[in-house]
Amino acid sequence: MYAFKTLLGLALAVPTLTNPLLRVRSLFPLTSLLTTSNIHQRQCAETCGSTCYTQSDIDAAVQQGYSDYQSGQTAGSSSYPHQYNDREGFAFPDSGPYYEFPILGSEQVYTGGSPGADRVIFTGDGTYEGVITHQGAAGNDFLQCTAG
Numbered sequence: 001m002y003a004f005k006t007l008l009g010l011a012l013a014v015p016t017l018t019n020p021l022l023r024v025r026s027l028f029p030l031t032s033l034l035t036t037s038n039i040h041q042r043q044c045a046e047t048c049g050s051t052c053y054t055q056s057d058i059d060a061a062v063q064q065g066y067s068d069y070q071s072g073q074t075a076g077s078s079s080y081p082h083q084y085n086d087r088e089g090f091a092f093p094d095s096g097p098y099y100e101f102p103i104l105g106s107e108q109v110y111t112g113g114s115p116g117a118d119r120v121i122f123t124g125d126g127t128y129e130g131v132i133t134h135q136g137a138a139g140n141d142f143l144q145c146t147a148g
């Protein structure tokens with residue numbers, strides 16, 4: 001009986017330890033490599049040029065911009081947030097006046113310095129209205145970013 005158990009143990013253990021495929025599978029189950037559940041994908045709510053913004057990127061920019069607007073502060077030595085006059089005539093969900101604040105593609109909230117090309121728009125009560133960009137527009141004009 002002892003000999004049988006030893007043989008059975010060896011029969012099971014040896015292929016697992018010596019067969020590279022079985023060894024790799026036991027360390028890194030293949031199924032976890034094939035499923036996407038572990039892969040963090042950013043879901044774009046708005047895309048400006050080729051820059052993707054998630055809703056949480058947008059919410060963070062609006063929150064910072066509106067907080068500065070309410071306290072009468074600007075980010076660093078910049079002029080943001082400041083009023084956006086909608087010279088382009090974009091149709092936002094609510095009426096103005098509107099305010100703009102930079103949104104950065106780096107997943108960092110804007111605190112001053114170069115504002116890049118992209119802006120969130122919000123109203124005087126902090127309602128988010130949209131994302132616009134200088135990317136692809138003439139001069140200082142804006143284009144609306146694309147949903148998704």
Ligand code: 2AM
Pocket residue numbers: 100115116117134139140141
């Ligand atoms: P904005 O503040 O509405 O973005 C001087 O700063 C002028 O340049 C402002 O009219 C400003 O508009 C605009 N501006 C800022 N960043 C820009 C960019 N990346 N491309 C084009 N215009 C920009």
